[in-house]
Amino acid sequence: MEKINKNITIVGGGLAGCEAAHQISKFGLRVKLYEMRPEVKTPTHKTSLFGELVCSNSLKSDSLENASGILKKEMEYLDSIVIKCAYESRVPAGKALAVDRNIFSKKLTQIIEDNSNIEIIREEIKKLPKDKADPIIIASGPLTSDALSKGISNLTSSEHLYFYDSISPIIDSESIDYSKTFRASRYEENAEGDYINCPLNKEQYYELVDDLTHGEKIETHEFEKQIYFESCMPVEAICERGKDTLMFGPMKPVGLVDPKTGKRPFAVLQLRTENKEETMYNMVGFQTKLRYPEQRRVFRKIPGLENAEFLRYGSIHRNTYINSPELITKDLSLKSNENIYFAGQITGVEGYVESAAMGIIAGINASRKVLGHNSIQIPSETAIGSLIDYITTENKKSFQPININFGLFPPINKKMNKKDKRELIGNRALKSLAEYKPYTN
Numbered sequence: 108m109e110k111i112n113k114n115i116t117i118v119g120g121g122l123a124g125c126e127a128a129h130q131i132s133k134f135g136l137r138v139k140l141y142e143m144r145p146e147v148k149t150p151t152h153k154t155s156l157f158g159e160l161v162c163s164n165s166l167k168s169d170s171l172e173n174a175s176g177i178l179k180k181e182m183e184y185l186d187s188i189v190i191k192c193a194y195e196s197r198v199p200a201g202k203a204l205a206v207d208r209n210i211f212s213k214k215l216t217q218i219i220e221d222n223s224n225i226e227i228i229r230e231e232i233k234k235l236p237k238d239k240a241d242p243i244i245i246a247s248g249p250l251t252s253d254a255l256s257k258g259i260s261n262l263t264s265s266e267h268l269y270f271y272d273s274i275s276p277i278i279d280s281e282s283i284d285y286s287k288t289f290r291a292s293r294y295e296e297n298a299e300g301d302y303i304n305c306p307l308n309k310e311q312y313y314e315l316v317d318d319l320t321h322g323e324k325i326e327t328h329e330f331e332k333q334i335y336f337e338s339c340m341p342v343e344a345i346c347e348r349g350k351d352t353l354m355f356g357p358m359k360p361v362g363l364v365d366p367k368t369g370k371r372p373f374a375v376l377q378l379r380t381e382n383k384e385e386t387m388y389n390m391v392g393f394q395t396k397l398r399y400p401e402q403r404r405v406f407r408k409i410p411g412l413e414n415a416e417f418l419r420y421g422s423i424h425r426n427t428y429i430n431s432p433e434l435i436t437k438d439l440s441l442k443s444n445e446n447i448y449f450a451g452q453i454t455g456v457e458g459y460v461e462s463a464a465m466g467i468i469a470g471i472n473a474s475r476k477v478l479g480h481n482s483i484q485i486p487s488e489t490a491i492g493s494l495i496d497y498i499t500t501e502n503k504k505s506f507q508p509i510n511i512n513f514g515l516f517p518p519i520n521k522k523m524n525k526k527d528k529r530e531l532i533g534n535r536a537l538k539s540l541a542e543y544k545p546y547t548n
C-alpha cells in the first residue's frame with residue numbers, strides 16, 4: 108500500500124478534537140493535535156486533560172426514547188471514543204449518562220496519548236495558514252483563544268463569527284394549543300401571517316412580568332458579564348427596567364388583531380418557525396437566564412403554551428461559533444477553502460455529545476479527502492444528519508446554536524401518539540445509518 112505522506116492538523120484537544128484524531132488515525136493517517144492547555148488557559152477549564160467537561164457531568168439521556176439517546180447510539184456505531192469512555196466512567200444518574208468527570212477525561216487522554224499516529228503538541232495556534240495543502244480541523248470550542256478567534260474572523264469575515272449565544276426557547280409545534288393562538292404578521296391583517304401569536308390579557312401579562320422578575324436564574328460568570336452590553340438582554344433584565352417595558356419590546360401588541368375578539372391583545376408573545384417543516388417554533392425575543400424548570404413553569408402559563416414541550420431551553424452564555432449556514436458545507440469544510448474543516452461547538456451545535464459527533468464527521472471527511480475519496484453525507488433521517496442539515500441550511504433569520512431534539516428530524520406525517528412517533532423516528536434513524544455504507548471504505 109502506498110504510504111500517504113500527509114498530516115492532518117487538529118486545533119483543540121476537546122471532545123470534538125479527540126474524536127476527529129481517533130477517526131483519522133483509523134485511516135492510517137497521521138495527526139498533529141494542538142492543545143493550548145496548560146500553557147494557555149481558558150476561563151473555565153481546570154486541568155490539562157483532553158476532553159475536560161467544563162460544567163455538568165451529564166451527557167444527557169441514553170434512552171432511545173430521547174433524541175440524545177439516538178445520537179449516542181449512532182456515535183457508538185461510528186466508534187465514538189467519547190461515548191466509550193463515558194460508559195466506562197458512568198455513575199448512577201437514572202436515565203442520564205452521567206460520568207465521573209475525572210475518570211472520563213483521563214480515559215480519553217490515555218487513548219489519545221497511546222495512539223502512535225497522533226502527535227500531541229501543547230501549543231496555542233494563533234494564526235490559520237492561508238494556503239495549507241493538508242487539511243486542518245478547527246475544534247477549538249466555545250472558548251477559542253482570542254488570537255485564534257481573530258484568525259478565524261479574518262478568514263471568514265467578522266460578521267460571521269459570534270462570541271456568545273443568546274437563545275430563546277424552542278417549542279415542539281405539536282404541543283402548542285392553536286385554539287388559543289392566532290396566526291398573523293404585524294400590520295398584515297389579511298395575510299396568512301408568518302407568526303403564531305399568543306395573546307395575553309392584563310392579568311396574565313403582569314403575572315408573567317412578576318414571574319420573570321422573581322424566578323430562579325442561572326448565575327452569570329464574571330467573564331460573561333460583558334455580554335449584556337452587546338445588545339443582548341435577557342427578558343428578565345428588560346422587566347427590571349419597568350413593568351411595562353416588555354410591552355414596548357418583544358411583547359408589543361401593535362399591528363396585531365386577535366380574530367377571535369376583533370381587538371388588539373394587551374400583550375403578545377410571538378412564535379416564529381425555526382425550520383421549513385415548521386416542527387419547531389422559537390419564542391421571539393425571549394432569551395433568558397431563568398433555570399430550565401422555571402422556564403417550563405413560567406412559560407407554560409402563557410395562553411397556548413399550557414402543554415408546551417421545550418425542545419431547547421433559553422440561555423445566554425459565552426460561546427464562540429461561526430455562521431455555519433453561510434460558511435460551511437455538509438462535509439464541515441469551508442465553502443471558501445475545502446482544506447479547512449470545523450468541528451465541535453464552534454460549528455453551532457450545542458452540547459458535549461453534539462460537539463463530539465461533529466468531530467467524528469470532520470475526522471472521517473478530512474481523511475477521505477486526503478485519500479481521494481468523496482466525503483460522507485450521513486442521511487438526514489439520522490440524528491447526526493439532521494444536526495448537520497440544521498447547521499448548514501441557509502436562510503435563517505439569525506443562526507443560533509442547537510442541541511439535538513426531535514424537531515430536527517424529518518417529520519413523520521402520520522397521526523399517531525407521540526411515544527410511537529418517536530420510536531419510529533429512532534428506528535428509522537438507526538436503520539438508515541446501518542444501511543449507509545460509504546464511511547466504511
Ligand SMILES: Cc1cc2nc3c(=O)[nH]c(=O)nc-3n(C[C@H](O)[C@H](O)[C@H](O)COP(=O)(O)OP(=O)(O)OC[C@H]3O[C@@H](n4cnc5c(N)ncnc54)[C@H](O)[C@@H]3O)c2cc1C
Pocket residue numbers: 118119120121122123124141142143144149151152158159160161162163164230231232233246247248249250251252255425426450451452453457458459460462463
Ligand atoms: C461555560 C460553559 C459551560 C458548558 N456547559 C455544558 C454542559 O453542562 N453540558 C453540555 O452538554 N455542554 C456544555 N457546554 C457546551 C459544550 O458542549 C462544551 O463546551 C464542549 O466541551 C464543546 O466541545 P468542543 O470539543 O467543541 O470544545 P472544547 O471541549 O472546549 O475543546 C476545545 C479545546 O480547544 C482548546 N483551544 C482553544 N483555542 C485554542 C488554540 N488557539 N490553540 C490550541 N488549542 C485551543 C481548548 O483549550 C479546549 O481544550 C458548555 C460551554 C461553556 C462555555
